[in-house]
Amino acid sequence: KAGVTQTPRYLIKTRGQQVTLSCSPISGHRSVSWYQQTPGQGLQFLFEYFSETQRNKGNFPGRFSGRQFSNSRSEMNVSTLELGDSALYLCASSLSGGGGQPQHFGDGTRLSIL
Amino acid sequence: QKEVEQDPGPLSVPEGAIVSLNCTYSNSAFQYFMWYRQYSRKGPELLMYTYSSGNKEDGRFTAQVDKSSKYISLFIRDSQPSDSATYLCAMTFGQGAQKLVFGQGTRLTINP
Numbered sequence: 485k486a487g488v489t490q491t492p493r494y495l496i497k498t499r500g501q502q503v504t505l506s507c508s509p510i511s512g513h514r515s516v517s518w519y520q521q522t523p524g525q526g527l528q529f530l531f532e533y534f535s536e537t538q539r540n541k542g543n544f545p546g547r548f549s550g551r552q553f554s555n556s557r558s559e560m561n562v563s564t565l566e567l568g569d570s571a572l573y574l575c576a577s578s579l580s581g582g583g584g585q586p587q588h589f590g591d592g593t594r595l596s597i598l
Numbered sequence: 599q600k601e602v603e604q605d606p607g608p609l610s611v612p613e614g615a616i617v618s619l620n621c622t623y624s625n626s627a628f629q630y631f632m633w634y635r636q637y638s639r640k641g642p643e644l645l646m647y648t649y650s651s652g653n654k655e656d657g658r659f660t661a662q663v664d665k666s667s668k669y670i671s672l673f674i675r676d677s678q679p680s681d682s683a684t685y686l687c688a689m690t691f692g693q694g695a696q697k698l699v700f701g702q703g704t705r706l707t708i709n710p
Contacts (some may be wrong), residue, residue: 488641517696527642527686527700540697576643578696584630584649587698589641 486511488577488590496596500576502563505593509556509577516558518550521572527535530573533558562595570597604687604701613710614624617674621687621701626667628699633672636684645685646672648694665708668690677708 487506497503509516517540518530529542531550550560556577562569572592578585604621611617615684619633632648646661648654654661660673670689674681687701 490641495662515696517698519698526702527688527698529699532696534696542697577696584645584692585696586632586644587696588644589634591639591641 488575488588490575490590490593492574493591493595494594496598497565498598499565499567501565502561503565503595504559504561505573505575505595507558507560507575507577507590509558510588511576513577513579513588514556515578515580515585516552516556517576517578519562519574519576520544520557521574521592523571530560531558546597562573565597567597569595571595599624600702601699602687602689602701605704606702608705608707610707611677613677613679613708615677615708617677617681617706617708619672619674619685619704619706620690621670622668623670623689623699626665626668627691629692630690631661631670632688632690632698633659633661634686634688635681636686638683645699649693656667679710681709682707 491566514535517532519525532540536552547563553556574592576587578587602623633646636642651665658675662671684703686697686703
C-alpha cells in the first residue's frame with residue numbers, strides 16, 4: 485500500500501511569490517492534515533481537511549490556505565512568501581479523523597525562500 | 599511555556615544500551631499519545647500509539663503513559679545504530695480532534 489506522497493520534494497522561491505504544495509493521502513484515508521517543521525519552532529499544525537471541508541486550523545496567518553478535492557488529495561498554498569516561511573511542510577493522512585485515528589506522514593516538501 | 603516539553607538532547611549511547619526518552623505536558627485533556635521517529639530528510643514515522651494511561655510494547659519498543667503525572671516515555675531495548683534518529687512525542691485530544699501537538703524532538707545517536 486503506497487504511503488503519503490508529497491510533491492514536489494524541494495522548492496526554491498523568492499520573497500513575495502506564492503507556492504502550491506500537493507499531497508496524496510494513503511488510499512482510503514479521508515482526513516489530511518498539514519504541518520510546518522522548522523528548527524526553532526518544531527512541528528506546528530497548520531490545518532486539517534475532511535470531506536473537502538476545513539475542520540481545524542492552527543495559528544498561522546491567512547497567507548496559508550489549503551483545499552481538499554473529492555478524491556481526498558489536498559493542496560496547500562502560501563501567498564506573499566516571507567523569509568520565515570522557509571521550512572519543511574509535512575502532510576499527514578488518517579482514515580476518518582478524530583483523535584482515535586493515527587496520522588501517517590509523507591516525507592514533506594522542503595521550501596526555501598531567497 | 600510549551601504545551602509539550604521534550605529534551606532536545608543530543609543523546610548518545612552505545613549499541614545495546616536501553617534508551618529512555620521522555621516528554622511532559624501541561625494540558626490534562628490530552629488523551630492520545632504517540633511516538634514518531636524521523637530520519638534525516640524523511641517524514642516522521644509512527645512508532646507507537648497509545649490511549650490513556652498504561653504501557654504498550656511492540657518488539658524492542660515500550661511506550662508508557664502516566665496521565666496523573668502528565669508524563670510519557672519511550673524505551674528502546676537492545677538499541678541498534680539504525681535507531682539513530684530524532685524521536686518526537688505527540689499528543690492530541692479526543693473525538694474529532696486531528697491537531698497533533700508535538701514535542702521538540704530528541705536527537706538520538708547509537709554508537710557501534
